[in-house]
Amino acid sequence: MSSDYAATPSGVWRNRRVAEPSPIDVASVEYLASNASIAEAWKKVRANKGAPGVDRISIEQFPKWARPQWKVIREQLLEGQYRPTPTLRVEIPKESGGVRRLGIPCVLDRVVMQAIAKVLGELFNPTFSDYSYGYRPARSVQQAAKQAQAFYRQGYTVQIDIDLEKFFDTVNHDVLMVRVARKVKNKGLLKLLGRFLRAGVVVDGRLQPTKIGVPHQK
Secondary structure, three states: OEEEEEEOOOOOEEEEEEOOOOOOOOOOHHHHOOHHHHHHHHHHHHHHOOOOOOOOOOOOOHHHHHHHHHHHHHHHHHOOOOOOOOEEEEEEEOOOOOEEEEEEOOHHHHHHHHHHHHHHHHHHHHHOOOOOOOOOOOOOHHHHHHHHHHHHHOOOOOOOOOOOOOHHHOOOHHHHHHHHOOOOOOHHHHHHHHHHHOOOEEEOOEEEOOOOOOOOOO
């Protein structure tokens, strides 16, 4: 509540209580669809550059395409009608042999995903170990290496290297959503996340469903 003043017919100003709007839940579609959230997400997507997705709209073309449509896009997000575009799946050769599968979302989906990533990061990052360095803001491989050296100086001599092969290809959607829902209570955001997981991929011009795994891989 805040104070405001209203004029009476006699010209005397009287103090009255004015109800302030309730703050928007950060972990919600309402928050991520705000102009400030989307503008911040777009700056990061633009800085990361990248190739166009299946709609062939490039980073350079995106602002001119998106501005006249943003009002409709925002309404779709708020009303639960937004549907992500299938990801363009490409393969690039690995130095060690074989290929790595990459998912290239369209630019609009990248912007929405970046906004979602910020929201989820604010929820989940504080719960991670202080010794966790992968895929976290302001953390790097160099920091992880320095920490390993510090452990060695403390007398620890055993190091375990574990790599979950094809982990992102085998993520169980139901298990993932159950765990996310432990912290995210906004049904609209959960619904949007589910749609991104099930958006499908386009391989050699053909749409394939994504029943498991995370299609938007980099």
